[in-house]
Amino acid sequence: MNQNVINVVFAGLGGQGVLKASDILAEVAFAAGLDVKKSEVHGMSQRGGSVSSDVRYGGKVASPMVPECEADYLVVLDETQVPVNEGRLKEGGCLIAPSMIDISRLQNPKSLNVALLGALSARLEFPRDWWIEVVKSSLPAKLHEMNIAAFDLGVESMK
């Protein structure tokens, strides 16, 4: 595994599964044996306000917050939150947004967060099996099939 620190920022609105998506990435990096830190601010955000969560992983991570303008990847769950957060990307960083996915093919719009993780996974070095395993352990069994389909739709969108 690459030991350089990779910075990923997730952003969206309260209730969209921003924190769940960042949890899943953190667990995948953890399963890869890397150092990982994840940071977020909750509280009032559950009333529909803006939410963001930072994940950093690599050989050794110090600050849990992605430094200003140093995000390698920015995953945004709501298009309105793109302009609010795109300044966090480093030059040449990769934006992953809902417009990159054919949302009409999602069985349930609630699995958008996992679909975007699929899209992100196409750019990262973790094998699909690890992602699927963490998706399964993070969500109730009745949601597995729907979310695995969403994940694969995301992967496909990046091809």
Place this chain on the structure above:
Amino acid sequence: MYEKQLLSGDEAIAQACLDCGVKMGVGYPGTPSTEILEYFSTLGGHSQWAPNEKVALEVGIGSAFSNARTLVTMKHVGLNVAADPLFTVAYTGTDGGLVILSADDPGMASSQNEQDNRNYAVAAGLPMFEPADSQEAYDLTIRAFEVSEQWKIPVLFRITTRVCHSKCIVMRRTPASAPGKPHFERNVKGKVMVPAFARPAHRELRRKLAELAQYNNQSADLTVEYRRGDRLGIITSGISVQHSLDAAPEASILHLKMTYPLPLERISKFVDSVERCVVVEEGDPWLEKQLRAAGLHIGGKPEMYRFGELSVGRVRRLLNGDVSPETAPPAGKPPQLCPGCPHRKVFDVLRDMGSIVSGDIGCYTLGVMPPFSAMDTCVCMGASIGVALGMRQVLPEEEARRVVSVIGDSTFMHSGLTGIVDMVYNRPPTGHLVLILDNHTTAMTGLQEHAGTGRKLDHTPAPQIIIEDVVRAMGVDHVDVIDPTAKPAEFTGLVARRLASNDISVIVARRPCILALVKIRQYENLNAEQGAK
């Protein structure tokens, strides 16, 4: 052999409490500290919500007086409420370990101020630990109990939002010392703080603190040095350690884990070992002032870095003495009352009536946002009632008559009761109206139970305090219970009638929180099933 886990700071503290045999976890919910007791309960530990932080600490003192390891949790402002017992339990000390945890919120992600609770360590004279990540939160929790029991002194545990809510890798361990068995040992001179006993107790406290300063100097693992160069040295603690490690790769860093009393000998040697030494800390220039008072030549931060959280970028600027204006991050979408929130109708009515709304702490503080714009003051838990009564006493009649208090059910249990006492006792000439917005939960902090919900912290059944019965018993003239969403016209008429009279009235606006509804149903079904067995 334990396996590594990915845990938030809050979870790591709960895990440490379980691993070192904590018998009692007690607190009041408050972001970002809430999850500690919830997770401790999930792990099988005994957790309970107190009506407020003062009672929580008092329960904690009793438990620790009885030789049980005890954790008391609250957010930073909660320690203000608990300050009365805090200052005197410093004198009495305890038999079992007592760790008093308060979570600061620099930058005010969800708080009404960004007070720096490190000041309490100096003010009360209590040792203090400050973890920098989840692993340290785990290790220092166990250490705090050991120190508390060795010196028979409560320990302050100061964490911040970023430590509470950041997840990092944690390795558990088996604690060196086992907890004692609960029992009460009579020690009148030590536990009854009348002046004759308190005077020697204060001297004893200062003696303990002098010993603890030596302990801190001599504990190599409580002050860690990252030697990376001789030109710049950084003295720091808590989350600022992490930002400093990233922001200044050439700087040597002195990482303090126990920040009161300070290991001044260790710090002094470090200052001498580098050309320039700077303190990096969030909040007040607290370390900086103590080190300057000790005669150390250190630099601090420009005043602008006293406000808000630090980050890698801000630490870089701070070290460069950069005081140029910072670019504010683009504003996101502010939080709002949920669609379907039962508070919405109440604020529609208060706005349309042109009320002067004395507000309180909770989701309903969002009544200040458009389209309601129906809140005029909000200071602290319970202040809605006292502040409104002060207004009613001095305002001219026409204005006084427009004043309304708005308080939630959990906040009412926390510190609304004494406000009602004042309303009955010092009755304003125009009377008063208190609206208790009862949504059956502590919504803002994430749907916790309280004494009025009929369920305990773990959502199993508990005796229920009935709000309307309590205020009626206190001598309020009119007490009504109504659902404003279901009966808007009746509610509007009732508010108008009460405001027109010179009576003192309480209206309980009752309808469950829309987010809590499904969960409450689940708990009730589960509790009914358990009851049937």
